[in-house]
Amino acid sequence: THSYTKYNSFDKVQSWINSMASSNSDLISKQTIGNSYEGRPMTLLKLGKKSSSVKPAIFMDCGIHAREWISPAFCQWFVKEALSTYGSDSQMTSLLNEMDVYVLPVLNVDGYDYTHKSNRMWRKTRSRRSGSSCIGADPNRNFNAGWCTVGASSNPCSDTYCGSRAESEIEAKNVADFIRRNKSIIKAYITVHSYSQLLLFPYSYTFELAATHNELMKVAEGASAALRSLYGTRYTSGPGATTIYPAAGGSDDWAYDLGVKYSYTFELRDTGRYGFLLPESQIKPTCEETMLAVKYIAAYVQKNL
Numbered sequence: 260t261h262s263y264t265k266y267n268s269f270d271k272v273q274s275w276i277n278s279m280a281s282s283n284s285d286l287i288s289k290q291t292i293g294n295s296y297e298g299r300p301m302t303l304l305k306l307g308k309k310s311s312s313v314k315p316a317i318f319m320d321c322g323i324h325a326r327e328w329i330s331p332a333f334c335q336w337f338v339k340e341a342l343s344t345y346g347s348d349s350q351m352t353s354l355l356n357e358m359d360v361y362v363l364p365v366l367n368v369d370g371y372d373y374t375h376k377s378n379r380m381w382r383k384t385r386s387r388r389s390g391s392s393c394i395g396a397d398p399n400r401n402f403n404a405g406w407c408t409v410g411a412s413s414n415p416c417s418d419t420y421c422g423s424r425a426e427s428e429i430e431a432k433n434v435a436d437f438i439r440r441n442k443s444i445i446k447a448y449i450t451v452h453s454y455s456q457l458l459l460f461p462y463s464y465t466f467e468l469a470a471t472h473n474e475l476m477k478v479a480e481g482a483s484a485a486l487r488s489l490y491g492t493r494y495t496s497g498p499g500a501t502t503i504y505p506a507a508g509g510s511d512d513w514a515y516d517l518g519v520k521y522s523y524t525f526e527l528r529d530t531g532r533y534g535f536l537l538p539e540s541q542i543k544p545t546c547e548e549t550m551l552a553v554k555y556i557a558a559y560v561q562k563n564l
């Protein structure tokens with residue numbers, strides 16, 4: 260059975276998605292953006308008050324890397340909080356009245372399932388290719404942003420394999436296609452990873468500063484301060500290339516270069532004590548503090564539409 264304070268398997272997340280979408284129809288709907296390599300549906304939730312006009316939107320994905328289990332847990336938490344605080348929390352009410360929030364709870368569905376059934380430390384997709392017995396590519400090296408130029412490997416056996424070409428991985432292509440199709444309404448892109456307690460923004464594929472670097476930094480620092488206000492958890496903010504490492508092909512850089520002005524990568528708890536194996540006892544505090552940061556970014560975006 261599904262629990263917000265446990266790491267739910269893919270099947271449990273999938274049935275949770277279906278029940279959420281069928282029981283709260285005036286605030287939430289679901290759509291499939293495509294299927295994964297192994298044929299699992301990639302189901303996107305749309306949160307927002309139904310409106311007759313086209314609303315601006317925020318897109319958030321979790322679980323691009325299979326083993327980063329706290330990430331899908333956060334997307335599930337976000338959906339729960341959005342629905343349960345709409346109507347009582349003035350910020351959430353105003354956000355969902357004015358904007359839609361698209362949430363993809365698990366991007367790398369095949370990899371996520373594999374970490375539950377076979378190899379807890381799997382990172383990549385599960386695609387096969389001719390000429391190698393190694394499986395999968397790193398979906399966060401597979402977007403068309405300086406693709407495979409730095410911090411990525413062309414060796415299919417590497418954990419940071421960039422794939423045979425940009426968007427070779429169907430999961431990356433499905434997300435990119437959705438964002439391209441909805442480019443005119445998507446005002447912010449948020450992608451959730453773990454671990455290291457960082458709030459990153461473009462660029463990672465180059466050391467050049469983003470055109471809107473100062474604003475991206477200001478919003479990141481505000482979001483980090485909001486996060487820290489709850490339990491004192493410290494986050495570092497900055498461009499990916501200098502704050503974590505240079506690495507091309509990431510979804511954040513790709514979305515930014517497409518024109519999504521506010522593009523952020525969260526690296527959630529912790530700083531290495533448990534790493535990817537963050538205990539379930541930390542799901543609730545991690546999600547509660549991260550809510551404050553995401554809501555800070557959302558409020559800023561909403562104010563600056």
Ligand code: 0X9
Pocket residue numbers: 324327399452453454459463464499503505506507508509510511512524526
């Ligand atoms: O390397 C990554 O993809 C991310 N770190 S993780 O440990 N979760 O794998 C950082 C992504 C930062 N953004 C880009 N490299 N574009």
Ligand code: ZN
Pocket residue numbers: 323324327452453
């Ligand atoms: Zn990651």
Ligand code: ZN
Pocket residue numbers: 340547
């Ligand atoms: Zn709460």
